[in-house]
Amino acid sequence: MDPQHVISSGIIELYTAGIASEKEIKELEAAMAQFPEVAAEVAAYQRAMEAYVQMQSLTPDPQAKSFVFSNLNNQTIMQENTLTPDPSAPIVSIERPKGARWKWIASVAAVLLLFSLVLNYVFFNRYKIFKEYKDKYESLLLSQNSILSKSNLYKARLEQMQESMNVIQDPKVLKVTMPGTKAFPTALATVFWNRESQQVYLKVNNLPEPAADKQYQLWAIVDGKPVDMGVFEMGDTVNLLQKMKITGKAQMFAVTLEKKGGAASPTMEQMYVAGKIPG
Amino acid sequence: MESTATYSEAELVRGLTARDEKVFSHIYDLYSPALFGVIVKTLNDTGAANDVLQEVFLKIWRNADSYDPSKGRLFTWMLNIARNAAIDVLRSKSFKQEQKTSYNTDELYAIKGIITEQPGNEHLGFSKVLEKLTKEQRTLIDLAYYKGCTQEEIARIMDIPLGTVKTRMRNAINQLRTIINTSNI
Numbered sequence: 364m365d366p367q368h369v370i371s372s373g374i375i376e377l378y379t380a381g382i383a384s385e386k387e388i389k390e391l392e393a394a395m396a397q398f399p400e401v402a403a404e405v406a407a408y409q410r411a412m413e414a415y416v417q418m419q420s421l422t423p424d425p426q427a428k429s430f431v432f433s434n435l436n437n438q439t440i441m442q443e444n445t446l447t448p449d450p451s452a453p454i455v456s457i458e459r460p461k462g463a464r465w466k467w468i469a470s471v472a473a474v475l476l477l478f479s480l481v482l483n484y485v486f487f488n489r490y491k492i493f494k495e496y497k498d499k500y501e502s503l504l505l506s507q508n509s510i511l512s513k514s515n516l517y518k519a520r521l522e523q524m525q526e527s528m529n530v531i532q533d534p535k536v537l538k539v540t541m542p543g544t545k546a547f548p549t550a551l552a553t554v555f556w557n558r559e560s561q562q563v564y565l566k567v568n569n570l571p572e573p574a575a576d577k578q579y580q581l582w583a584i585v586d587g588k589p590v591d592m593g594v595f596e597m598g599d600t601v602n603l604l605q606k607m608k609i610t611g612k613a614q615m616f617a618v619t620l621e622k623k624g625g626a627a628s629p630t631m632e633q634m635y636v637a638g639k640i641p642g
Numbered sequence: 643m644e645s646t647a648t649y650s651e652a653e654l655v656r657g658l659t660a661r662d663e664k665v666f667s668h669i670y671d672l673y674s675p676a677l678f679g680v681i682v683k684t685l686n687d688t689g690a691a692n693d694v695l696q697e698v699f700l701k702i703w704r705n706a707d708s709y710d711p712s713k714g715r716l717f718t719w720m721l722n723i724a725r726n727a728a729i730d731v732l733r734s735k736s737f738k739q740e741q742k743t744s745y746n747t748d749e750l751y752a753i754k755g756i757i758t759e760q761p762g763n764e765h766l767g768f769s770k771v772l773e774k775l776t777k778e779q780r781t782l783i784d785l786a787y788y789k790g791c792t793q794e795e796i797a798r799i800m801d802i803p804l805g806t807v808k809t810r811m812r813n814a815i816n817q818l819r820t821i822i823n824t825s826n827i
Contacts, residue, residue, distance in 0.1 A: 376815040377808065380786040381725075382793050409718055411819035412787065413676075416721065418768035420675035421682050424692045428670055431699045435663065 366398035375401075379408040527566075527604040535559045539616055541638030547571075550635040554581070554616045561609040563592055563616075567601040570635060573620055579635070580625045581607050584615035592616070594625040615639050655716055658706045670699060673717060677724040683788045684728035685737070694731055698724045729790035774821045779814035786811065 369375075374391050377383040383391065395402040530536055536557045543550035551568035565581055573579060581592035592607045617637035619629040649657070649668060657665025677698060681691040701723055709719050731737050772780065778800075785791040785799060796811075797804045 373808070373812045376812040377793075379815050380783060380811050381790065382786045382796070382807075382811065406714070408815065408819055409714070411822040412815075413717060413721065414822045415771065415783070415818055416680055416787075417676045418771060419683060420679040423674050423678040423695050424688075427692050427696050428667075428674070431670065431696050431703075432663065432667065434696075434700060435666070435703055 366394065366401050369394045369398070369401050370404050375405055375408050378405065379412050523603050530555055530557070530564050530604055533557060536564075537640065539638045539640055541616055541618065541636035543569075543636055544634050546632070547635045550618075552618055552636045554638065555604060556610075556613070556616075556640075561611045563607040563610060564604040565592075565595055565607050566604050567595070567597070570597065570601070570618070572597055576623050577620055578623045578625065579618050580621045580629070582617050582619065582629050583610045583613035584617065585610065585612050586614070589617075589629050591625065591627075594621070594623075613640060651716055652711075655709065655711055658702075658709070658716075661703070661706070666703060669702075669716075673720055674699070676717075677720060680721065680724050680788065681728040683784070684725070684732055684790075690731065690737065691728070694727050695724075698727050701727065725787070725790070728788075732789065770825055771818070771821050775814065775817060778810070779817060782807075782811050782814045783818065 369391065374383060374387050378388060378391050391401070391405070395405055531538075536555050539554040539556060541552045541554060550570055552570060553566045553568060555564040555566065556562075557564075563581070563583070570579060578594045579597070580594045582589040583592050584590070590610060590613075592610065595605045595607065615637060617629065618635050619626075619631070620633040620635060621630060649665065654665060654669055654672075658669060674695065678691060678695050681694045681698070682688055685691050685694065698720075702720055705723075709716065713719075775783075781800065782796065785796050791799065793804055793807050797807045800807070802810070
């Protein structure tokens, strides 16, 4: 530490004003102890401050002095009592209540401690049982949730099946089987066509899973011209009847593989299945 | 100025530590106006200040042994006891409640108000010092020294940044020291 640096740092001014931080006070007091020039500088500032204080002196109430001096001795006696025991005082009479009081406090503390230990044991056991039940409850809750979600799944599937059944069982619905073309002999799909509502449904019986950028598209051949009946999904939905577009007239249905989203006209080389309407 | 014809500082200290009531009476006469001035300035309540002054002198009497001459003058030590006692009272709950009428809004702002409206003391040389300190410098010194405000509190009261408090405080204290030195008070 450099004493000149301490003096020019401005800490002494803040210290004199009484707003130096505890860290700054410690550092400055260490520097004062080490360097007489720092101590002298601090003293010079303090003298200026004290001169400022003394200029603002006021005369206190004259009774204050007599109060102080009449209580000097009282305070002195009190102070001596707390520091050193009065030798003239009977030792036993002081010791006994003190000892009894401590014994009393100690026994109360012991009883409280014992009581607390018993409570700890009881509550800890209760807590263990509670925790066991909590774990069981949580696992039950979990399995209930999984059952519930499975049940919802089944319900949804049942509803879809019911819908499919309704379509198929409807006497107004015409079933058009579309066998595979020469290029794809194993392919098979079926169209269900409600001639009254003109709604067309499609059931995929066997079509290979297309590439990600491709999609199958259903066509109705109306008076020799292909009419778009919409693209359809593969994957899990092949188990269901898929609702397609409506048409009032058709002599034939066919499925081609097109780019994703469908094409304006069918790619004949990619025709997988085709079926004529009976009769 | 605190030394007198009858006692040197060393004699005062010796008398105090020996619990010599005659010497203590002299110490009281010599220093009580300055200490009372500090306490009044801190509390702005003469009645309460008289009570604190009595406590302070009893404390000085009782704790005389803790005074260490190597750490500063007797007056510096007594002044610190008086300041600390007064600031403790100022910040105590019961005192604030008694002063509720003047502390009804933000108490720190109230403190500022008290300082600025305090009448000038006509003590010899004091007006000379005052006219060379700016009003802001006086407020800074008074908030820090008499009201025991921290840097943060001063920044809030005066509505200036913390760094500015430090800079302006240094300037104020340096200015005070220059004035006192040149006026030879």
